Amino acid sequence: MSKKIIHTLKKWMSFLIFVSLMSISSISIAKSKSKFIFTQSYNTEHIFHHTSQKFIEKLKIKDSAYKPDYHPGGDLGDWTSQFEQSMLGVIPMTITYGASEFDGRLDLTWLGYVVDNWTSAHKVYGPGGPMIDVYNEIFADLGLVALGTIPTGFGSITISKGVGKVPTRFPEDAKGIKMRVIPSPLAIRRFQNWGFSAVPMPYSELYTALQLGTVDGRAFGPAVEIYQMRDVLEAYILTRDYFEHAFWLVNKQWWEELPVSERIKMQDAVDETLQWVWQEAESIDNGFLNKVRDAGIKIIELSDEDMAQAKSILYDNEWPYMEEKIGSDIMKLVREIADIR
Secondary structure (H helix, E strand, O other): OOHHHHHHHHHHHHHHHHHHHHHHHHHHHHHOOOEEEEEEOOOOOOHHHHHHHHHHHHHHHOOOOOEEEEEOOOOOOOHHHHHHHHHHOOOOEEEEOOOOOOOHHHHHHHOOOOOOOHHHHHHHHOOOOOHHHHHHHHHHOOOEEEEEEEEEEEEEEEEEOOOOOOOOOOOOOOOOOEEEEOOOHHHHHHHHHOOOEEEEOOHHHHHHHHHHOOOOEEEEEOHHHHHHOHHHEEEEEEEEEEEEEEEEEEEHHHHHHOOHHHHHHHHHHHHHHHHHHHHHHHHHHHHHHHHHHHOOOEEEEOOHHHHHHHHHHHHHHHHHHHHHHHOHHHHHHHHHHHOOO
């Protein structure tokens, strides 16, 4: 199937989801003007669901007149579709990742080795951290506001059962390994720079591709997702090449048109939830890492030397590429935030 046909099918799918959500939204408005759609695309084990549940509890305690119509598990589309529907205002609120297909600057969310431990991640990306203002400069152009970030842990690479390779030194060990990456130019470049054959692929196609051997492994995998795919995976190599974080997004027009008293209640509920999730996220991530280990998947740490080489490749190649996309001013700020000179 040609790329043109696939692109057309995706556009039609987005249109059908849009029409469906408009119908749902119209029904909801007819029933109650204060009921709003709130979505996230992952299952009930994922931290997105725990975050959503906590927010709903907090909002109820504050006696808000606004009631979330909560849709987990992607029943209203995958994470990129939900991002788009939030831009359009059909989904007023969602927890999702930054979809760089709508603005290439959002590849900044995947930038390698901005932080390398939970303490620095909390400082940079957590509540009150400096990166949220950087992101909101981008989101404003898309009609969105990020109320905060949700941490899902450090992403690393995995190898499928039967491949028989455990790459730890790049690019020497990576030759000939087909590695699934997110459909992002930055992601493709990262793994090409590391010596892999980078295969961009939507998350929805990943499990089947791992089963069939279409790819030899996957990148951009926090522990929770590795555990979900544990039956087809053999080794988890802890590159920790990026800190995975999603966004608590609202449609800008919807948010600004909320009654002030209700917006304050909602913001307070969000802030309290974010404080909770950032306190819990590290232990949740470590818990899933232990589950991955208990499932029989080999956990491999990079040596200090191999980690230093992996970082050096990204700082020398990926960071200048990112600067071309977002401009020297923003990249200078990111370097200062990350203390990378």
